[in-house]
Amino acid sequence: MLSSYADTIPLTEAPILLEVRDVSVEFVSKQKGAPAARAVDHVSFALREGEMLGLVGESGCGKTTLMLSLMRLLPAAGRIVTGSIEFMGQDLLDLTESEMSEVRWRNISIIFQGAMNALNPVRTVGDQIAEALVRHGMAPTGKKSSAAGRVGDLLEMVGIGANRANQYPHQYSGGMRQRAMIAMALACNPQVVVADEPTTALDVMIQAQILELLDELRHKLGLSVILVTHDLGVVAEVCDTVLVMYGGVTAEYADVDTIFNDPQHPYTQQLLNAFPDLTRPTARLISIPGAPPRLDNLPPGCRFAPRCPQVFDRCHSEPPALHRLSDGHLASCHLVESR
C-alpha cells in the first residue's frame, strides 16, 4: 500500500513517540467455524511528543478496540493479527506480558469512559492512586502510606482537595470522579495518555471543564494525548491531528486544519455537517442516515458505501485504498484517487 509511513503523518516538528503501523484486530467468534470479526483493519497513525490526536468516529467504529490494543488490554477473544505498535523505538507487541505491565501506566496510561465504574467502589480514591505509584516503584518506601504526599499533590493538580483522598468514589460527584481518574492517569508521569471518551455521561458544563483540564495539563506536563471522542467541536479546539475511523478502517487522517477546512472523505464531510456551526446557528443539522456496518457483515466494497451520498458503482465492489492527497493528508475513498 504505502512504502513509508513517516511521510504520511501530518507534519509537525516534534519527534515521534508512538507509531502504530498497519494494526488489525480480530475477535474470535464464540460459534465454532464462524470467521473472526475484524474490528480494526490496517490502521496506522503516529503520535508526536506533546501532540494531541483526536480519534473520531461513530460508536462501533473500532476506536476503543484500537486504544485497548495500544496497551494490549484486549478482551480474551481479541487478537492483534497484523502490524506493530512502536513506542520510543520498541515494538510493544514483542514484549512479554510482564514487560508490558511495566509499560502500562508508567509510559502509557488510559482514562476510561464513564469514571463511574472505572474506580473500585470499595476502595478509597487515594488508595487506588497510591496503588499505581507503588506498582511502579514511585512510592518512597514502597508502602502506600508513603505515597500520600504525591497522591495529595495529584488530586490538588486536578482541583480536588487533598483531604478528599480518603473518601470513596461514591462520595465524589461524576465530574470529580473523572478528575480523580485523570489524576490517577498522571500519577506515574506517563508520556502518553489515552482519554477514551472521558466526558461521556457528564453534563455539558462538566464536560467543558474536564477537557479544559486535560488540555491545560497536557501543555503543563508536555504530554502526548490521544482523545477518543464523538465531539468534533472539542477536536477543533484542542487537537493537533485527527484520525477519522469508519467501520474499523481509516477514513481520513490529517492535521486538524485540513480536516475542518478541506475534508475529502464523504464520511468526514457528513460528520462535519452533523455538527452545529456557530457562524450559521440557524442552519439545519444533517444527520447521517443508517448505522455503521456490523463487523460480521461488512459490505464487500467500501464500508461507507451503503450510507454515502456520493456513492457510485465501483464503491460497492472494490474497497478503496488509503490514498495520499498531500503530505500528511490521507483518505480512503475512490473519489480522491484521481487527485
Next chain:
Amino acid sequence: MLGSRYVLKKIGWAVLTILFVIVLNFFLFRILPGDPARSGVRDPRLTAQAVEAIRVRFGLDKPIINCFQSLNPVEVGDCFVNPMDTQFFIYARNLLQGELGISYHSNRPVADLLLERLWNTVLLVGMGQILSIIIGIVIGVIAAWKVRTSVDYGALIGGLVAWSLPTFWLGIILLMMGSRHFDLPIGGKITPGATYANAWEQVLDVGRHMILPTLTFTIVFVGEYLLIMRSTMVDVLSEDYVLTAKAKGLNNYQILRNHALRNSMLPMVTIIALNLGFTVAGAIQIEAVFSWPGLGQTIFEAVNRRDYPVLQGAFLIIAVAVVFANLIADLLYSYLDPRVRAA
C-alpha cells in the same frame, strides 16, 4: 471507621427482632390445639387428678395472659389477675433468668439439655461450613478466572450436582460407603462404651465419628458457595475497575486480591451469614441420618414426643442464631462496602 450510630441501630433492630420472636414463640404453641399435659404423657389410664397434677406442676393451670385463660379454645378470663401470675409473664421472667423450662419427656431443664446439644451441632456445622466456604470460594474463583473453559464447565456441573443432591440421600449413601469400605462409625458422636486413656484418644474418636456427617454437610453446601462465588466473580471481573487495575500494570494475582476478591465477597457474606443461622436447624436431616446428638436431632425427637418446652427453647435458639448471624453480616457488610455505611 464504622459509625457507632449505625452499629447501635443494627443492634437495636436485632434485639427488637428477638423480643418479637420470644412473644411469637410463646403464643404459637398456645394457639396450637391439644393439651400439653395430655400429649406430653400419652397414657389413657391417666386419671383426671393426675392430669391436674401435671397441669399444676408445669403451671398450665394459670391463665395464658391477662384476660385470656386459654387460647385454644379461646376462653376469656379475668383481666385483673397479677400479671406475674400468668403463663406469659412467668415464661418471660424465667427467660430473663436463663430458664427455659423443664422437658416433658426427660424432666431435665431444657436449657441444660439444649446447651449440650447445641455445642455438638456447632462443632459439626462449624466444621462443615468452614470446609465448604473455603473449598467453594477457591473453586469458584478458579472457575471464574478460567471462565468458559473445561475447568469452568467441570466446576459448574459439579457444583450443580452437589447442590441438587438430597441431603438425607447423600448422607445414607456416604454412610453405607464409609462404614463398609473405610470402617468408619455409622453414627453417634463417640463409640458407645469406649474408655479413653487420654484426651487425645477421645478427640480422635469424635473426629472419626465426624468425618461422614461433615463430608455430607460440606458436599451439600459447597455447591451453593461455588456457584455463587463463580457467578459474582465473573461479573466483577468484567467490571471496568478490573480493566483499570490491569491498565495500571497489576498482575493477575494482584488484580484478584486487591480488586476482585473483596468485591465478590459482598454477596457471599450475606449468604454465609444466612446459612450459618439456618444450618443450626438445617442440620436436622444430617443429624437424624448419622444419629448425631445435636440440636437438629433434638428437635426431630421433640416433635415426635410433643415436648413443647424443648421445641420452644430450640426455636428460640435458632431464632437468636439467625438474628445474630444477620447482625454480623450487616456489620461485616458495612465494613467491606463503604457505600452501605453511607446509606
